[in-house]
Amino acid sequence: MRYMVTGASGQLGSAVLEQLSTRVAKSDITALVRREAAATALAAQSYGTAVASYDDVEALTAAFKGVDRLLLISGSEVGQRARQHGNVVAAAKAAGVGFIAYTSLLQATVSPMILAVEHKATEEALAASGIPYALLRNGWYSENMLGGLDYAVEHGAMIGASGEGRYASAPRADYAEAAAIVLAGGDHAGKVYELAGDAGYTGAELAAMVAIASGKPVAYADLPPAEYKAALVGAGIPDGFADVLVDSSVRAGEGWLDDQSKTLSGLLGRPTEPMAETVRKAL
Template sequence: MIVVTGASGQLGSLVIEALLKKLPAGEIVAAVRHPEKGAYLAARGVQVRQADYDQPASLASAFKGADKLLLISASEVGRRVPQHRAVIESAKAAGVGLLAYTSILHADTSPLPLAAEHQETESLIRASGLPALILRNGWYSENYLAGIPTALQYGVVLGSAGEGRIASAARADYAEAAAAVLMLDNQAGRIYELAGDQAYTLGDMAREISQQSGKAVAYQNLPESEFKAALLGAGLPEGLATLLAESDIGASKGGLFDDGRQLSRLIGRPTTTLAAQVRLALG
């Protein structure tokens, strides 16, 4: 039996869909904070169990009988370490056979401040003694492509990534990889550095948007403080604006680049191209 945490989230729901192509629904557990959000999965035969990272008692029952557990990193930046610790301890108590964790690309050397909580979580996993594998996910292309409507409105893509090359992939690509790994044997101790086959700069992305939309869109590189101010001016919360600006600076230092192609090998096909994702985002 495979348990997926955060199963109603953007990545978790895609992992469940990928697993449903490989396993009977009854062998999959969708662990969610609010079970009503998993009702559509329950209707398809998936076991839906309540699991709240902040309520360890709920984790014990959610993980019961699990052969493998996918810990999808929590979304609350700054609170991830205690939440992940609760999952790791509950997984060990439940006798989970293999713990898989979605970390960040090159977590041990990443220049992104976002990597710190992932580094600490990886240390907690090692210290637990649980058989484990680490899926170090690169950037989701959707993180940037969500800004296409604004780019078209103002004719500019703003950022602080400079000429940093970004080897992003579609969220669905990473989900397929997680499902594929969970179906494999002898994975304890493995670390996968997962990124897209095609790397691009934000300038390349702006040109792709311009070409496909027929509207002039340019990339404007800003100092970190100015980019953060622009994000705040657009209505983003302080924490998210800081995270995005810091991540762009990390990208400028190579933090979002990898050319090992482990992701495409796991999913058995090339990763989704930037051009294809821009086309989809433009409708």
């Protein structure tokens, strides 16, 4: 059996490789990356490697030859991902890949989030391909909430536009382990996994966690979307990405990043890491 992880040098991909190698032989795992330097580094860790970008169907098809089970990790180029993922699916079909697991987004087919559009398109491409597949609809990564942690501790404030909405987040490592479990084998074809942390929290509750962990006062300030975007852009975040962050926060306020099914912990066979623990580690 041959396993491949795309985006294998990224944060999620590298964590999946680590987890997968505890379940199957490293000699059966191929890491797909975009750069030769990344391939060299992974080869030094005894992984098989292949080099191809999501834009190069010919290179992807060659890389996928002989692969039985493929993990398609969603790309990082928002606005290009539907096309790029379509290339991956087409190449996988041409190469005879037997199964694909795809890292999608919570409730992708109905979510109004900006980020959901390309995930929905990818899910449709998978359904049309005829390849057996599973959808790993990942919720929010806990790390996404901690990008401004140093600022929050220094200035005593965290900002957002999510109101009383709850984030059922989990750390990247938990999602990576779930992906490795599904990729390693078992009856997952046709399954849709809505994956999220066991316990949701509001922006105010997150600020309280940071205050406890840091020993300093930290409060949450809920801002109108336009003010939140202005603050993000003022902090140096590019305009387009700021739009995505604001939309995600607003949609979290509407409940689109909350999920109480505990599907993720069910796959893991253990509870997901509590956000308070993730905060403590980050500090």
